Amino acid sequence: MGTPGGRNDGSIAKEVVAVTVAVVLVVAAFVIPHLHLGSLTPLINATPERFRDFAGTAPVFGWWEAHVGWGTVPAIVIAVAVVLAGQSVAARLPWRAVPLATWATAAAWAFSLAMIDGWERGFAGRLTARHEYLRQVPTIDDIPETVRTFASRILDYQPDSWITHVSGHPPGALLTFVWLDRIGLGGGGWAGMLCLLVGSSAAAAIVVAVRALADESTARLAAPFLAVAPTAIWIAVSADGYFAGVAAWGIALLALAARRTARVPVVAAIAAGLLLGWAIFLNYGLGLIALVAVAVLIAAPDLRSALRALVPAVVAALVVVGVFAAAGFWWFDGYHLVQERYWQGIALDRPFQYWVWGNLAAVVCAVGLGTVAGIGRVFDVAAIKRRSGLHLVVIGALLAIACADLSMLSKAEVERIWLPFTVWLVAATALLPPRSHRWWLALNVIGALVLNHLIFTNW
Template sequence: MTAARAGRHAVGVAAAAGAAAVVALAVVWGARLLDDGAELFLSAPPFAGEWVWRWPAGLWVAVLLAIAIAVWWPVAVERLPWRAVLVASAAVSFVWTAVLAASGGIDGLSAPLVTRFEYLPYAREAPPPGELLSQWSVLLPDAPTHVQGHPPGSLLVFMGLDRLGIGDLSVAIIVLLAGASAAAASLVALDRLAGRAAARRAAAFAGLAPAVVWAGTSVDGMAMGVTAWAVAAGAAAATADDRTVAAGAGAVAGLLAAALLTMTYGAPTLLGPLWALAVWTALRRRPWPIVAASAGLLVPVGALALPGFDWAAGFSATHDAYRAGVAAVRPGGYFLVANLAAVTVAAGPATVAGAAVLRDRRAWLLVGGALAGVVIADVSGLSKGEVERIWLPLVPFLVIASCSLRGRVARRGWLAAQLAIGVVLQAWLRSPW
């Protein structure tokens, strides 16, 4: 290892250690608040869930798989053809996520999607789409918690899957596939902006962050996939030389961004990397991708508005309900720190180390956009807790900061740390997702 590389490695280790200290602070502070009777509505702060150690036999499979990935995958991403890297990155992410989720039994894949708080059970008894959208405000009070807190886009997807006769396990696999595809999408975006060499280095980590323990079994994993492909299309639009290609990719980016708007009211912050690309494109005086994206943005939102769904009114009602609910009693000062601790764990130490030594300005368009989304969402006070799930769409574009980590041995070490944290979380944290 050269002196310069050793210096960067030391900076990365120091940054990861500092992040670990913030996480430890959030854990200890949260435990003391609980002891003092504070209403955090979390039993394992800064995370939702409970600290319960369990080691089912399936976790040994995860350990063996983690060893294989840590040894083989950093070499594979250097040698495989680029298109194979993209396909394999999604496949490896899918397998790793599925093995962790199913470590206690195959039901672990679908069980979190069929609780009384989730979309799928409600989708099976909801009225037809037109009636649902036209009477959204009337039906909402009787809907499950997660349906109440989101626009109807995800619910409509689950209604469609149900009408096609797709069972619980197959729905879970579809959610898994959507989330795993974010790995490939984030690499497409990085390749377009920072080049193939940087994207290959990041490929060793894409889709393998500790966040997979939440992405695999929550609807937010599906939103993560939609977000990632919106950003990938935006990157293609921003870098295309042909105006027709740029406009077409921009339109796709707008369509997918609007699809995310129909899935979550937090979409404006979760699309941070896309907004960063839009600003960069505007500064370069390339208006056609932005015009095309703006046109595409109108289609999904307009399609829901025609039967009567009002996105702005839905956001306002959800905001008011949230402010009157748990947000009113959860201590804001604690969650400013706890939220950052939770997303730091989700992204993993390799992400922190990579960001500390990242110097590529174009890669920073994506990483910085994701960080801006995190900061805005944090200070807004609209995300007090559960951000390990809510902020999942930002994680793939935080993780690509790992493109700055040099050296196969070092990348193997950082990747092993990412995978190990995922195993520990799966064993120790009994999450509702």
């Protein structure tokens, strides 16, 4: 008889089905764009050059380029070490060291993957590119005025329109890099380091959350997968890694508050609300993180515990909303204008017929086949009925991805954009039979290394 989570179930049918479907999906997503099947293509109205630049490696955004770099050897060493010893180290370390070790390994793994492309091209120069935040930072002379007039500059084709990434996000994202510059940490290197450290800390946050939602042994099982998740390819080089880290800690603190495992649950709930409130001012799409938060609350021991976490968290989040409103920025105004800006750009040339499923292929590339195998075990009716926290949180992340996908506001680049949700999917690997973990870990890291060495990713 298996454990409640099904980890020791001898059947591998669920993993086989999930991985087979994922492989077929990914192969189709890479091959079909080159068959010229009308609107079943990642980009229409495109010259061969434009297609190569914006869709040549669809469903992943980048360019075909077989290459190695300074990060190749360290990345391989970290991958081999975690595959061979990750399980035993995670099982033997004192608990307090597990999240820290996971974070340190995740940061080293992400940085090594970035350095395969080189320091400037793979790390320091990413956030200084033409459409990125740091290009806008020197133009900000008055922060209060920037917030007050932010919405009026979202739409394109105006003399003072924000550049692409600034216009596509609430002001919190830009403000972060402005503040970093103001304290003397300007430039792409420091901005990249912020994204790397905060983004990789999501692995530690998820370990903490899994322990609260399931148990310590389950958290230890998930730790090696979180430490070398393929999502690291994009965490080290995009602001979305920073967004993912902020949201992950918000959910982790909410889990500690709802499960009453924090020393002072109300403080954890308030901190969760502040972080999640800040998160929606980093990325409009993070409104969907509410689905993951709801999953955490459903997994609470009882209604009272859920409400004791929910109420302080909501009040704290509303404080963040209130501060921005008082400063002159109303989130819903920005959200509606961003939808207009989205359809002013390349979105019109990205057919939904391809991206509605191509996006999901990109998710598979971002999380790895080992994670897909774990997801195959998430839909356990008995576990869901008893409100298993791990199952519910992964399902919450899947629902968030489904909503984002069907909204048609995320077509392409989701390996980066959906990081705040995909990082949670990796936790599903804890549901796999422990004896198979080494093989699934190996499959994940091999996939990440192959992708990073064959494709020069845009982010």
